Amino acid sequence: MSRAFNFCAGPATLPEPVLKQARDEMLDWRGTGMSVMEMSHRSDEFVAIAETAEKDLRELAGISDDYAVLFMQGGASSQFSTIPLNLLGDKTTADYVNTGIWSKKAIAEAKRYGDVNVVASSEDSDFTTVPEQSTWSTNADAAYLHYTPNETIGGLEFDFTPDSGDVPLVADMSSTMLSRPVDVSRYGLIYAGAQKNIGPSGLVVVIIRKDLLGKARKETPTMMNYQVIADNGSMYNTPATYSWYLAGLVFKWLKAQGGVKAMGEINYRKAKKLYDFIDANDFYANPIEPRFRSWMNVPFTLADDALNDDFLKGADARRLLNLKGHRSVGGMRASIYNAMPEAGVDALIQYMTEFAKERG
Ligand SMILES: Cc1ncc(COP(=O)(O)O)c(C=O)c1O
16 A cells, blocks of 8 residues: 555545554444444543544644534535624624635625625735735624635635734634644634544534624524534534544644644745745746745646646656646645645655656
């Protein structure tokens, strides 16, 4: 067996030790005679797995008791509607920042439930920058301010936390969660689809300040009501047990790596290496304003699009997989989340160097 370097944006590569542990525990989880997949979610064993995962996440991300941590389902996309349904309360408007495709999806969904005020957009520049906060037209009476700290498709990442004053700040951290330290106390709500830095797809982690619970509109589906999910320890219905367990293994792995501070240093180094290479080589280009380049998703183009297929074929042959850019933007994209080893980035740079030399 040989593991490839998988640069997929999500579902993404998982830490190898996590996969090995899951394999070893697959048929008989610690003498129970069954897989975690086969356990009752009400069993003492699974409740312990779930509670440990939450405790480890709280420790890793520095989440205080003022926040509830929810392990929900339906991916990050389901949160695009769950958020307005729960947080609009008796208000009619929410503020949104538009920095790319995922912001736009969140905006489109929120418009079904209330008035959306797009406070700033970088669409005019093809989402290659983040508008300075001083230019935003925020509304002090908005129910919340939503933004996407890392646009997975465009490779655009905020290098600052917006100041939302008394308005709760809501962040889609799907592709940046746990990649570096974040001051959770600045946020009203953070959500993240699991399939990049946390675990398998489908699971979505929601971190919500407790005073924001209990405001759901009455037509909110029960399964989308944060208060109900919080009151039931994310077990109002059968949770995604195996995904929750795997997320727990990833949290343990992260702790063993030195936590999010250590990961942040490694991630910065990995991204810098790749961007420095791209900038130094005329054959490759990345369009994002350097300050806002994503540490997690690195899109790049070749000097000639006609070479894209050959580039991808050569990459596949070297087991450097899933480098094709999103269908909406083309080119290439290397997603280098927590679980992508530095050796993967080195192998990619080595290949890019040789390809440019031969074909450039
Ligand atoms: C920033 C961001 N938000 C939302 C989503 C949607 O996640 P899901 O497919 O889990 O609904 C993604 C998926 O890639 C994403 O990158």
